[in-house]
Amino acid sequence: MEETREISALFHLIDDPDIEVYSTVSDRILSLGSNIIPNLEHLWENTPEEAVQERIELLIHRLQYCELSQDFARWKALPEPDLLAGALLVSKFRYPDLQVSQVLQDIEKMRRNIWLELNNYLTPLEQTNVLTTILYNYYHLKGTDINYSEPNDFLLNNVLESKKGNAISNGILYLVLCDLLDIPIRAIPIPRQHILAYFDVEQGQWDALPNNPSNRISFFIDPMSGQVYSQKDVETYFRRISVPPTAHFFRPLTNIRIIQILLEEFARCFDNDSQRYKYEELMQLSQLLGE
Template sequence: MEETREISALFHLIDDPDDEVFNTVSNRIISIGANIIPNLEHLWETTPDESVQDRIELLIHRLHYCDLVQEFTRWKSLPEPDLLAGALLVSKFQYPDLNVNNVLQDVEKMRRNIWLELNSYLTPLEQTNVLTTILYNYYHLKGTELNHSEPNDFLLNKVLDAKRGNSISNGILYLVLCDLLDIPIRAVHIPRQFILAYFELDNGQWDKLPANPSHRIQFYIDPMSGQVFTQKDVETYFRRISVPPTASFFRPLSNVRIVQVLLEEFAKCFENDQHYYKYDELMQLSAMISE
Protein backbone atom coordinates (compact mmCIF):
# COMPACT_ATOMS: atom_id res chain seq x y z
CA MET A 1 0.00 0.00 0.00
CA GLU A 2 1.26 3.48 -0.85
CA GLU A 3 2.29 5.27 2.33
CA THR A 4 0.05 8.31 2.63
CA ARG A 5 0.56 11.25 4.94
CA GLU A 6 -2.01 9.76 7.34
CA ILE A 7 -0.28 6.37 7.46
CA SER A 8 3.08 8.04 8.06
CA ALA A 9 1.56 10.05 10.93
CA LEU A 10 -0.03 6.93 12.43
CA PHE A 11 3.28 5.05 12.27
CA HIS A 12 5.05 7.90 14.09
CA LEU A 13 2.57 7.50 16.95
CA ILE A 14 2.94 3.72 17.37
CA ASP A 15 5.63 4.25 20.01
CA ASP A 16 3.57 6.75 22.01
CA PRO A 17 3.79 5.79 25.72
CA ASP A 18 0.17 6.85 26.31
CA ASP A 19 -1.97 3.70 26.01
CA GLU A 20 -5.02 5.72 25.04
CA VAL A 21 -3.15 7.29 22.13
CA PHE A 22 -1.81 3.90 21.03
CA ASN A 23 -5.28 2.33 21.19
CA THR A 24 -6.70 5.12 19.03
CA VAL A 25 -3.83 4.74 16.55
CA SER A 26 -4.06 0.95 16.43
CA ASN A 27 -7.84 1.01 15.90
CA ARG A 28 -7.39 3.38 12.96
CA ILE A 29 -4.65 1.17 11.46
CA ILE A 30 -6.87 -1.91 11.87
CA SER A 31 -9.73 -0.10 10.13
CA ILE A 32 -7.55 0.40 7.03
CA GLY A 33 -7.41 -3.36 6.55
CA ALA A 34 -4.89 -6.06 5.61
CA ASN A 35 -3.45 -4.03 2.70
CA ILE A 36 -1.40 -2.09 5.25
CA ILE A 37 0.43 -5.23 6.48
CA PRO A 38 3.44 -4.86 4.06
CA ASN A 39 3.93 -1.29 5.34
CA LEU A 40 3.89 -2.53 8.93
CA GLU A 41 6.34 -5.31 8.08
CA HIS A 42 8.71 -2.76 6.54
CA LEU A 43 8.34 -0.56 9.64
CA TRP A 44 9.15 -3.58 11.85
CA GLU A 45 12.34 -4.26 9.85
CA THR A 46 13.52 -0.67 10.20
CA THR A 47 12.64 -0.24 13.88
CA PRO A 48 15.43 -1.00 16.39
CA ASP A 49 13.21 -0.72 19.49
CA GLU A 50 11.98 -4.19 20.53
CA SER A 51 8.98 -2.84 22.45
CA VAL A 52 7.82 -0.99 19.32
CA GLN A 53 8.40 -4.16 17.28
CA ASP A 54 6.14 -6.00 19.72
CA ARG A 55 3.42 -3.41 19.14
CA ILE A 56 3.81 -3.75 15.36
CA GLU A 57 3.61 -7.57 15.62
CA LEU A 58 0.40 -7.23 17.62
CA LEU A 59 -1.09 -4.92 14.99
CA ILE A 60 -0.19 -7.35 12.19
CA HIS A 61 -1.74 -10.19 14.20
CA ARG A 62 -4.95 -8.22 14.77
CA LEU A 63 -5.22 -7.49 11.03
CA HIS A 64 -4.79 -11.16 10.18
CA TYR A 65 -7.33 -12.05 12.87
CA CYS A 66 -9.94 -9.71 11.37
CA ASP A 67 -9.53 -11.49 8.02
CA LEU A 68 -9.73 -14.86 9.76
CA VAL A 69 -13.02 -13.93 11.43
CA GLN A 70 -14.47 -13.24 7.99
CA GLU A 71 -13.11 -16.53 6.62
CA PHE A 72 -14.63 -18.49 9.51
CA THR A 73 -17.94 -16.71 8.99
CA ARG A 74 -17.97 -17.73 5.32
CA TRP A 75 -16.94 -21.31 6.19
CA LYS A 76 -19.67 -21.70 8.82
CA SER A 77 -22.31 -20.37 6.40
CA LEU A 78 -21.65 -23.13 3.84
CA PRO A 79 -24.33 -25.86 3.57
CA GLU A 80 -21.72 -28.50 4.54
CA PRO A 81 -18.59 -26.92 6.06
CA ASP A 82 -15.53 -28.96 5.04
CA LEU A 83 -13.38 -30.35 7.85
CA LEU A 84 -10.07 -29.91 6.04
CA ALA A 85 -10.86 -26.28 5.22
CA GLY A 86 -11.89 -25.63 8.85
CA ALA A 87 -8.73 -27.21 10.26
CA LEU A 88 -6.58 -25.11 7.90
CA LEU A 89 -8.33 -21.94 9.07
CA VAL A 90 -7.22 -22.84 12.61
CA SER A 91 -3.66 -23.29 11.29
CA LYS A 92 -3.84 -19.83 9.70
CA PHE A 93 -4.43 -18.31 13.14
CA GLN A 94 -0.81 -19.16 13.96
CA TYR A 95 0.56 -19.21 10.39
CA PRO A 96 -1.36 -16.55 8.42
CA ASP A 97 0.89 -16.97 5.36
CA LEU A 98 0.24 -20.73 5.21
CA ASN A 99 0.50 -22.18 1.69
CA VAL A 100 -2.78 -24.10 1.63
CA ASN A 101 -2.02 -25.68 -1.75
CA ASN A 102 1.04 -27.45 -0.33
CA VAL A 103 -1.11 -28.98 2.40
CA LEU A 104 -3.79 -30.04 -0.10
CA GLN A 105 -1.11 -31.70 -2.25
CA ASP A 106 0.25 -33.63 0.75
CA VAL A 107 -3.24 -34.82 1.68
CA GLU A 108 -3.95 -35.83 -1.94
CA LYS A 109 -0.73 -37.92 -2.06
CA MET A 110 -1.84 -39.73 1.09
CA ARG A 111 -5.34 -40.27 -0.30
CA ARG A 112 -4.01 -41.70 -3.54
CA ASN A 113 -1.60 -44.09 -1.80
CA ILE A 114 -4.45 -45.43 0.35
CA TRP A 115 -6.94 -45.57 -2.57
CA LEU A 116 -4.54 -47.74 -4.59
CA GLU A 117 -4.71 -50.39 -1.84
CA LEU A 118 -8.49 -50.36 -1.44
CA ASN A 119 -11.10 -52.38 -3.30
CA SER A 120 -14.81 -53.09 -2.96
CA TYR A 121 -14.22 -56.61 -1.60
CA LEU A 122 -12.55 -55.50 1.62
CA THR A 123 -14.43 -55.77 4.90
CA PRO A 124 -14.81 -52.63 7.06
CA LEU A 125 -11.97 -53.80 9.29
CA GLU A 126 -9.74 -54.53 6.29
CA GLN A 127 -10.48 -51.08 4.84
CA THR A 128 -9.53 -49.48 8.13
CA ASN A 129 -6.37 -51.59 8.39
CA VAL A 130 -5.26 -50.38 4.96
CA LEU A 131 -5.70 -46.74 5.95
CA THR A 132 -4.07 -47.26 9.35
CA THR A 133 -1.09 -49.20 7.95
CA ILE A 134 -0.27 -46.56 5.34
CA LEU A 135 -0.79 -43.64 7.71
CA TYR A 136 1.09 -44.99 10.75
CA ASN A 137 3.57 -47.44 9.21
CA TYR A 138 4.32 -46.06 5.73
CA TYR A 139 4.11 -42.35 6.65
CA HIS A 140 5.26 -43.01 10.25
CA LEU A 141 2.60 -40.77 11.78
CA LYS A 142 3.15 -40.65 15.55
CA GLY A 143 0.69 -39.87 18.31
CA THR A 144 1.62 -37.63 21.25
CA GLU A 145 -0.22 -36.96 24.47
CA LEU A 146 -2.37 -33.84 24.56
CA ASN A 147 0.21 -31.22 25.58
CA HIS A 148 -0.79 -27.56 25.63
CA SER A 149 2.84 -26.45 25.68
CA GLU A 150 3.17 -27.80 22.11
CA PRO A 151 0.80 -25.68 19.98
CA ASN A 152 2.11 -27.11 16.70
CA ASP A 153 0.77 -30.54 17.65
CA PHE A 154 -2.75 -29.15 17.13
CA LEU A 155 -2.17 -27.76 13.63
CA LEU A 156 -2.71 -29.92 10.56
CA ASN A 157 0.04 -28.31 8.46
CA LYS A 158 2.59 -29.01 11.20
CA VAL A 159 1.28 -32.56 11.71
CA LEU A 160 1.91 -33.23 8.01
CA ASP A 161 5.41 -31.69 8.23
CA ALA A 162 6.53 -33.43 11.42
CA LYS A 163 4.38 -36.58 11.05
CA ARG A 164 3.27 -36.23 14.64
CA GLY A 165 0.20 -34.88 16.34
CA ASN A 166 -2.13 -35.41 19.27
CA SER A 167 -5.41 -37.33 19.22
CA ILE A 168 -7.37 -34.34 17.85
CA SER A 169 -5.05 -33.34 14.99
CA ASN A 170 -4.24 -36.94 14.03
CA GLY A 171 -7.95 -37.70 14.24
CA ILE A 172 -8.79 -34.81 11.93
CA LEU A 173 -6.25 -36.03 9.36
CA TYR A 174 -7.73 -39.54 9.61
CA LEU A 175 -11.27 -38.18 9.18
CA VAL A 176 -10.29 -36.02 6.19
CA LEU A 177 -8.84 -39.07 4.44
CA CYS A 178 -11.91 -41.18 5.29
CA ASP A 179 -14.17 -38.50 3.81
CA LEU A 180 -12.12 -38.35 0.60
CA LEU A 181 -12.21 -42.16 0.34
CA ASP A 182 -15.91 -42.58 1.25
CA ILE A 183 -15.09 -44.66 4.33
CA PRO A 184 -17.92 -44.19 6.89
CA ILE A 185 -15.78 -43.22 9.88
CA ARG A 186 -16.70 -40.26 12.10
CA ALA A 187 -15.61 -38.84 15.44
CA VAL A 188 -17.86 -39.56 18.42
CA HIS A 189 -18.14 -37.75 21.73
CA ILE A 190 -16.69 -40.33 24.13
CA PRO A 191 -15.90 -38.39 27.37
CA ARG A 192 -12.28 -37.22 27.78
CA GLN A 193 -11.28 -38.84 24.49
CA PHE A 194 -11.16 -38.01 20.80
CA ILE A 195 -12.22 -41.34 19.30
CA LEU A 196 -13.34 -42.38 15.82
CA ALA A 197 -16.02 -44.92 14.96
CA TYR A 198 -16.83 -46.99 11.86
CA PHE A 199 -20.59 -46.77 11.19
CA GLU A 200 -22.83 -49.14 9.28
CA LEU A 201 -25.04 -46.91 7.13
CA ASP A 202 -28.24 -47.34 5.11
CA ASN A 203 -27.21 -46.56 1.53
CA GLY A 204 -24.48 -44.24 2.78
CA GLN A 205 -26.97 -41.86 4.38
CA TRP A 206 -25.78 -40.32 7.63
CA ASP A 207 -29.12 -38.64 8.25
CA LYS A 208 -30.81 -42.06 8.52
CA LEU A 209 -28.94 -43.00 11.70
CA PRO A 210 -31.24 -43.70 14.70
CA ALA A 211 -31.28 -41.45 17.78
CA ASN A 212 -28.99 -43.91 19.55
CA PRO A 213 -26.66 -45.26 16.85
CA SER A 214 -24.39 -47.29 19.15
CA HIS A 215 -25.53 -50.58 17.55
CA ARG A 216 -24.55 -49.16 14.14
CA ILE A 217 -20.92 -48.76 15.24
CA GLN A 218 -18.85 -51.74 14.15
CA PHE A 219 -15.66 -50.72 15.98
CA TYR A 220 -13.71 -47.72 17.25
CA ILE A 221 -10.30 -46.33 16.26
CA ASP A 222 -7.80 -44.52 18.46
CA PRO A 223 -6.25 -41.82 16.21
CA MET A 224 -3.12 -41.74 18.35
CA SER A 225 -2.03 -45.10 16.96
CA GLY A 226 -4.78 -46.50 14.74
CA GLN A 227 -5.56 -49.19 17.32
CA VAL A 228 -9.04 -50.70 17.01
CA PHE A 229 -11.43 -51.09 19.98
CA THR A 230 -14.67 -53.02 20.30
CA GLN A 231 -17.99 -51.93 21.78
CA LYS A 232 -17.14 -54.06 24.82
CA ASP A 233 -13.89 -52.09 25.31
CA VAL A 234 -15.84 -48.83 25.23
CA GLU A 235 -18.45 -50.14 27.70
CA THR A 236 -15.60 -51.10 30.04
CA TYR A 237 -14.20 -47.57 29.72
CA PHE A 238 -17.57 -46.04 30.66
CA ARG A 239 -17.74 -48.25 33.77
CA ARG A 240 -14.22 -47.25 34.73
CA ILE A 241 -14.99 -43.51 34.57
CA SER A 242 -18.42 -44.05 36.20
CA VAL A 243 -20.35 -42.35 33.38
CA PRO A 244 -23.55 -43.87 31.95
CA PRO A 245 -23.19 -44.44 28.15
CA THR A 246 -26.05 -42.26 26.89
CA ALA A 247 -27.03 -41.94 23.23
CA SER A 248 -25.32 -38.57 22.74
CA PHE A 249 -21.89 -40.17 23.14
CA PHE A 250 -22.40 -42.34 20.05
CA ARG A 251 -23.69 -39.76 17.59
CA PRO A 252 -21.24 -38.55 14.93
CA LEU A 253 -19.76 -35.13 15.63
CA SER A 254 -20.34 -32.54 12.91
CA ASN A 255 -17.36 -30.92 11.18
CA VAL A 256 -18.25 -27.62 12.86
CA ARG A 257 -18.20 -29.23 16.30
CA ILE A 258 -14.85 -30.90 15.59
CA VAL A 259 -13.33 -27.56 14.59
CA GLN A 260 -14.79 -26.06 17.78
CA VAL A 261 -13.06 -28.75 19.84
CA LEU A 262 -9.81 -28.01 18.00
CA LEU A 263 -10.14 -24.26 18.63
CA GLU A 264 -10.93 -24.73 22.33
CA GLU A 265 -8.06 -27.15 22.98
CA PHE A 266 -5.63 -25.07 20.89
CA ALA A 267 -6.67 -21.99 22.89
CA LYS A 268 -5.36 -23.63 26.08
CA CYS A 269 -1.84 -23.34 24.64
CA PHE A 270 -2.09 -19.59 25.29
CA GLU A 271 -3.42 -19.48 28.85
CA ASN A 272 -0.54 -17.33 30.05
CA ASP A 273 -0.17 -13.60 30.65
CA GLN A 274 1.96 -12.93 27.58
CA HIS A 275 -0.35 -14.56 25.02
CA TYR A 276 -3.72 -14.51 26.77
CA TYR A 277 -5.17 -12.35 23.99
CA LYS A 278 -4.72 -15.37 21.68
CA TYR A 279 -6.71 -17.54 24.10
CA ASP A 280 -9.52 -14.97 24.02
CA GLU A 281 -9.46 -14.74 20.22
CA LEU A 282 -9.59 -18.51 19.72
CA MET A 283 -12.45 -18.87 22.19
CA GLN A 284 -14.28 -16.06 20.38
CA LEU A 285 -13.89 -17.95 17.09
CA SER A 286 -15.26 -21.09 18.76
CA ALA A 287 -18.28 -19.18 20.09
CA MET A 288 -18.81 -17.53 16.72
CA ILE A 289 -19.21 -20.85 14.87
CA SER A 290 -21.24 -22.44 17.67
CA GLU A 291 -24.10 -24.59 16.34
Protein backbone atom coordinates (compact mmCIF):
# COMPACT_ATOMS: atom_id res chain seq x y z
CA MET A 1 0.00 0.00 0.00
CA GLU A 2 1.28 3.48 -0.87
CA GLU A 3 2.37 5.23 2.29
CA THR A 4 0.19 8.32 2.57
CA ARG A 5 0.56 11.15 5.06
CA GLU A 6 -2.14 9.55 7.19
CA ILE A 7 -0.35 6.19 7.30
CA SER A 8 2.93 7.89 8.15
CA ALA A 9 1.23 9.80 10.98
CA LEU A 10 -0.40 6.63 12.29
CA PHE A 11 2.93 4.81 12.28
CA HIS A 12 4.53 7.61 14.28
CA LEU A 13 1.88 7.16 16.95
CA ILE A 14 2.21 3.36 17.30
CA ASP A 15 4.64 3.81 20.19
CA ASP A 16 2.41 6.31 22.03
CA PRO A 17 2.32 5.39 25.75
CA ASP A 18 -1.28 6.62 26.07
CA ILE A 19 -3.45 3.49 25.72
CA GLU A 20 -6.42 5.45 24.38
CA VAL A 21 -4.31 7.04 21.68
CA TYR A 22 -2.79 3.69 20.74
CA SER A 23 -6.26 2.08 20.67
CA THR A 24 -7.54 4.75 18.27
CA VAL A 25 -4.44 4.43 16.09
CA SER A 26 -4.59 0.62 15.95
CA ASP A 27 -8.33 0.65 15.11
CA ARG A 28 -7.66 2.99 12.20
CA ILE A 29 -4.77 0.86 10.95
CA LEU A 30 -6.92 -2.27 11.14
CA SER A 31 -9.68 -0.54 9.18
CA LEU A 32 -7.27 -0.17 6.25
CA GLY A 33 -7.24 -3.96 5.76
CA SER A 34 -4.55 -6.50 4.94
CA ASN A 35 -3.03 -4.40 2.15
CA ILE A 36 -1.18 -2.43 4.82
CA ILE A 37 0.66 -5.52 6.12
CA PRO A 38 3.79 -4.97 3.91
CA ASN A 39 4.03 -1.42 5.27
CA LEU A 40 3.84 -2.74 8.84
CA GLU A 41 6.48 -5.38 8.10
CA HIS A 42 8.79 -2.67 6.74
CA LEU A 43 8.15 -0.60 9.86
CA TRP A 44 8.95 -3.61 12.06
CA GLU A 45 12.28 -4.12 10.29
CA ASN A 46 13.23 -0.49 10.97
CA THR A 47 12.06 -0.34 14.58
CA PRO A 48 14.73 -1.06 17.23
CA GLU A 49 12.40 -0.99 20.26
CA GLU A 50 11.18 -4.49 21.17
CA ALA A 51 7.96 -3.23 22.78
CA VAL A 52 7.00 -1.37 19.61
CA GLN A 53 7.87 -4.41 17.50
CA GLU A 54 5.45 -6.44 19.63
CA ARG A 55 2.69 -3.90 18.95
CA ILE A 56 3.39 -4.11 15.22
CA GLU A 57 3.39 -7.93 15.34
CA LEU A 58 0.02 -7.92 17.07
CA LEU A 59 -1.43 -5.54 14.48
CA ILE A 60 -0.19 -7.77 11.65
CA HIS A 61 -1.66 -10.83 13.37
CA ARG A 62 -5.03 -9.12 13.85
CA LEU A 63 -5.16 -8.12 10.19
CA GLN A 64 -4.27 -11.66 9.11
CA TYR A 65 -6.87 -13.09 11.49
CA CYS A 66 -9.57 -10.83 10.07
CA GLU A 67 -8.74 -12.02 6.56
CA LEU A 68 -8.66 -15.65 7.73
CA SER A 69 -12.09 -15.28 9.34
CA GLN A 70 -13.46 -14.10 6.01
CA ASP A 71 -11.84 -17.08 4.27
CA PHE A 72 -13.47 -19.47 6.76
CA ALA A 73 -16.86 -17.84 6.23
CA ARG A 74 -16.51 -18.25 2.45
CA TRP A 75 -15.36 -21.86 2.87
CA LYS A 76 -18.33 -22.70 5.08
CA ALA A 77 -20.74 -21.14 2.55
CA LEU A 78 -19.62 -23.46 -0.27
CA PRO A 79 -22.13 -26.13 -1.34
CA GLU A 80 -19.61 -28.85 -0.38
CA PRO A 81 -16.75 -27.48 1.76
CA ASP A 82 -13.57 -29.37 0.91
CA LEU A 83 -11.73 -30.97 3.84
CA LEU A 84 -8.26 -30.27 2.44
CA ALA A 85 -9.06 -26.58 1.92
CA GLY A 86 -10.44 -26.34 5.46
CA ALA A 87 -7.37 -27.98 6.99
CA LEU A 88 -5.08 -25.60 5.10
CA LEU A 89 -7.04 -22.61 6.43
CA VAL A 90 -6.28 -23.87 9.95
CA SER A 91 -2.59 -24.11 9.01
CA LYS A 92 -2.69 -20.49 7.85
CA PHE A 93 -3.53 -19.37 11.38
CA ARG A 94 0.05 -20.28 12.34
CA TYR A 95 1.62 -19.90 8.89
CA PRO A 96 -0.13 -16.97 7.13
CA ASP A 97 2.31 -17.13 4.19
CA LEU A 98 1.92 -20.89 3.70
CA GLN A 99 2.68 -22.01 0.14
CA VAL A 100 -0.35 -24.14 -0.56
CA SER A 101 1.01 -25.31 -3.93
CA GLN A 102 3.71 -27.44 -2.25
CA VAL A 103 1.13 -29.11 -0.01
CA LEU A 104 -1.09 -29.88 -3.01
CA GLN A 105 1.89 -31.37 -4.87
CA ASP A 106 2.74 -33.64 -1.92
CA ILE A 107 -0.87 -34.78 -1.64
CA GLU A 108 -1.06 -35.48 -5.37
CA LYS A 109 2.13 -37.61 -5.24
CA MET A 110 0.62 -39.66 -2.42
CA ARG A 111 -2.68 -40.01 -4.27
CA ARG A 112 -0.98 -41.19 -7.45
CA ASN A 113 1.21 -43.75 -5.66
CA ILE A 114 -1.86 -45.23 -3.98
CA TRP A 115 -4.00 -45.09 -7.15
CA LEU A 116 -1.40 -47.07 -9.11
CA GLU A 117 -1.84 -49.98 -6.66
CA LEU A 118 -5.65 -49.96 -6.69
CA ASN A 119 -8.01 -51.79 -9.04
CA ASN A 120 -11.72 -52.58 -9.24
CA TYR A 121 -11.26 -56.15 -8.05
CA LEU A 122 -9.94 -55.35 -4.59
CA THR A 123 -12.15 -55.94 -1.58
CA PRO A 124 -12.80 -53.01 0.81
CA LEU A 125 -10.20 -54.38 3.22
CA GLU A 126 -7.64 -54.83 0.43
CA GLN A 127 -8.27 -51.27 -0.76
CA THR A 128 -7.70 -49.98 2.75
CA ASN A 129 -4.57 -52.08 3.17
CA VAL A 130 -3.09 -50.55 0.01
CA LEU A 131 -3.69 -47.02 1.30
CA THR A 132 -2.43 -47.88 4.78
CA THR A 133 0.70 -49.66 3.53
CA ILE A 134 1.78 -46.79 1.31
CA LEU A 135 0.97 -44.11 3.87
CA TYR A 136 2.51 -45.74 6.96
CA ASN A 137 5.17 -48.03 5.48
CA TYR A 138 6.29 -46.32 2.25
CA TYR A 139 5.94 -42.72 3.51
CA HIS A 140 6.69 -43.72 7.13
CA LEU A 141 3.84 -41.65 8.56
CA LYS A 142 3.95 -41.86 12.35
CA GLY A 143 1.21 -41.29 14.88
CA THR A 144 1.85 -39.48 18.16
CA ASP A 145 -0.36 -38.95 21.20
CA ILE A 146 -2.15 -35.63 21.30
CA ASN A 147 0.28 -33.19 22.91
CA TYR A 148 -0.87 -29.60 23.36
CA SER A 149 2.72 -28.41 23.67
CA GLU A 150 3.28 -29.46 20.03
CA PRO A 151 0.90 -27.30 17.95
CA ASN A 152 2.52 -28.32 14.67
CA ASP A 153 1.27 -31.88 15.14
CA PHE A 154 -2.23 -30.56 14.40
CA LEU A 155 -1.33 -28.90 11.08
CA LEU A 156 -1.53 -30.76 7.78
CA ASN A 157 1.41 -28.97 6.16
CA ASN A 158 3.65 -30.01 9.07
CA VAL A 159 2.36 -33.58 8.99
CA LEU A 160 3.36 -33.82 5.33
CA GLU A 161 6.77 -32.31 6.03
CA SER A 162 7.66 -34.21 9.21
CA LYS A 163 5.63 -37.40 8.47
CA LYS A 164 4.35 -37.16 12.02
CA GLY A 165 0.94 -36.18 13.33
CA ASN A 166 -1.66 -36.99 15.95
CA ALA A 167 -4.90 -38.90 15.45
CA ILE A 168 -6.76 -35.78 14.26
CA SER A 169 -4.25 -34.54 11.68
CA ASN A 170 -3.29 -38.02 10.46
CA GLY A 171 -6.99 -38.77 10.17
CA ILE A 172 -7.56 -35.68 8.04
CA LEU A 173 -4.71 -36.68 5.70
CA TYR A 174 -6.20 -40.18 5.45
CA LEU A 175 -9.67 -38.78 4.70
CA VAL A 176 -8.36 -36.34 2.09
CA LEU A 177 -6.70 -39.21 0.22
CA CYS A 178 -9.83 -41.37 0.50
CA ASP A 179 -11.91 -38.56 -0.96
CA LEU A 180 -9.52 -38.13 -3.90
CA LEU A 181 -9.55 -41.91 -4.52
CA ASP A 182 -13.34 -42.40 -4.06
CA ILE A 183 -12.82 -44.75 -1.12
CA PRO A 184 -15.93 -44.55 1.17
CA ILE A 185 -14.12 -43.94 4.46
CA ARG A 186 -15.40 -41.27 6.85
CA ALA A 187 -14.68 -40.04 10.37
CA ILE A 188 -17.22 -40.94 13.05
CA PRO A 189 -17.71 -39.43 16.53
CA ILE A 190 -16.94 -42.39 18.78
CA PRO A 191 -16.38 -40.99 22.31
CA ARG A 192 -12.80 -40.09 23.29
CA GLN A 193 -11.44 -41.41 20.00
CA HIS A 194 -10.66 -40.14 16.52
CA ILE A 195 -11.69 -43.14 14.45
CA LEU A 196 -12.44 -43.68 10.75
CA ALA A 197 -14.94 -46.15 9.31
CA TYR A 198 -15.32 -47.86 5.93
CA PHE A 199 -18.95 -47.57 4.85
CA ASP A 200 -20.72 -49.92 2.46
CA VAL A 201 -22.19 -47.09 0.41
CA GLU A 202 -21.95 -45.89 -3.17
CA GLN A 203 -20.51 -42.46 -3.98
CA GLY A 204 -23.26 -39.85 -3.95
CA GLN A 205 -25.54 -41.87 -1.66
CA TRP A 206 -24.35 -40.63 1.70
CA ASP A 207 -27.62 -38.79 2.30
CA ALA A 208 -29.47 -42.11 1.99
CA LEU A 209 -27.79 -43.71 5.02
CA PRO A 210 -30.28 -45.23 7.51
CA ASN A 211 -30.90 -43.54 10.87
CA ASN A 212 -28.57 -46.07 12.48
CA PRO A 213 -25.81 -46.67 9.92
CA SER A 214 -23.67 -48.98 12.10
CA ASN A 215 -24.68 -52.00 10.01
CA ARG A 216 -23.33 -50.23 6.92
CA ILE A 217 -19.84 -50.04 8.44
CA SER A 218 -17.52 -52.82 7.24
CA PHE A 219 -14.68 -52.05 9.66
CA PHE A 220 -12.91 -49.23 11.51
CA ILE A 221 -9.46 -47.68 11.05
CA ASP A 222 -7.18 -46.06 13.62
CA PRO A 223 -5.45 -43.12 11.85
CA MET A 224 -2.56 -43.24 14.31
CA SER A 225 -1.25 -46.42 12.70
CA GLY A 226 -3.76 -47.62 10.10
CA GLN A 227 -4.74 -50.56 12.30
CA VAL A 228 -8.13 -52.06 11.44
CA TYR A 229 -10.78 -52.85 14.07
CA SER A 230 -13.89 -54.98 13.78
CA GLN A 231 -17.44 -54.29 14.93
CA LYS A 232 -16.78 -56.60 17.88
CA ASP A 233 -13.72 -54.56 18.89
CA VAL A 234 -15.80 -51.38 18.93
CA GLU A 235 -18.64 -53.03 20.86
CA THR A 236 -16.08 -54.11 23.48
CA TYR A 237 -14.78 -50.54 23.68
CA PHE A 238 -18.28 -49.16 24.35
CA ARG A 239 -18.80 -51.70 27.12
CA ARG A 240 -15.46 -50.75 28.67
CA ILE A 241 -16.32 -47.03 28.81
CA SER A 242 -19.91 -47.78 29.92
CA VAL A 243 -21.49 -45.79 27.10
CA PRO A 244 -24.39 -47.20 25.03
CA PRO A 245 -23.46 -47.40 21.31
CA THR A 246 -26.27 -45.20 20.01
CA ALA A 247 -26.79 -44.38 16.32
CA HIS A 248 -25.22 -40.91 16.67
CA PHE A 249 -21.75 -42.39 17.19
CA PHE A 250 -21.82 -44.12 13.79
CA ARG A 251 -22.96 -41.27 11.58
CA PRO A 252 -20.22 -39.72 9.42
CA LEU A 253 -18.92 -36.35 10.55
CA THR A 254 -19.26 -33.50 8.06
CA ASN A 255 -16.14 -31.74 6.83
CA ILE A 256 -17.25 -28.62 8.69
CA ARG A 257 -17.54 -30.54 11.95
CA ILE A 258 -14.10 -32.15 11.45
CA ILE A 259 -12.52 -28.71 11.00
CA GLN A 260 -14.39 -27.45 14.07
CA ILE A 261 -12.88 -30.28 16.11
CA LEU A 262 -9.43 -29.50 14.70
CA LEU A 263 -9.79 -25.81 15.62
CA GLU A 264 -10.96 -26.61 19.15
CA GLU A 265 -8.16 -29.07 19.81
CA PHE A 266 -5.54 -26.82 18.19
CA ALA A 267 -6.78 -23.94 20.38
CA ARG A 268 -5.83 -25.87 23.50
CA CYS A 269 -2.17 -25.47 22.51
CA PHE A 270 -2.55 -21.78 23.38
CA ASP A 271 -4.59 -22.10 26.58
CA ASN A 272 -2.17 -20.08 28.69
CA ASP A 273 -1.80 -16.49 29.85
CA SER A 274 0.76 -15.41 27.26
CA GLN A 275 -1.16 -16.71 24.23
CA ARG A 276 -4.74 -16.56 25.45
CA TYR A 277 -5.77 -14.34 22.53
CA LYS A 278 -4.85 -17.14 20.08
CA TYR A 279 -6.97 -19.61 22.04
CA GLU A 280 -9.92 -17.23 21.91
CA GLU A 281 -9.44 -16.51 18.20
CA LEU A 282 -9.40 -20.21 17.29
CA MET A 283 -12.51 -20.85 19.36
CA GLN A 284 -14.21 -17.92 17.61
CA LEU A 285 -13.39 -19.53 14.24
CA SER A 286 -14.94 -22.77 15.46
CA GLN A 287 -18.04 -20.90 16.57
CA LEU A 288 -18.20 -19.17 13.18
CA LEU A 289 -18.39 -22.59 11.50
CA GLY A 290 -21.16 -23.65 13.86
CA GLU A 291 -23.39 -20.64 13.35
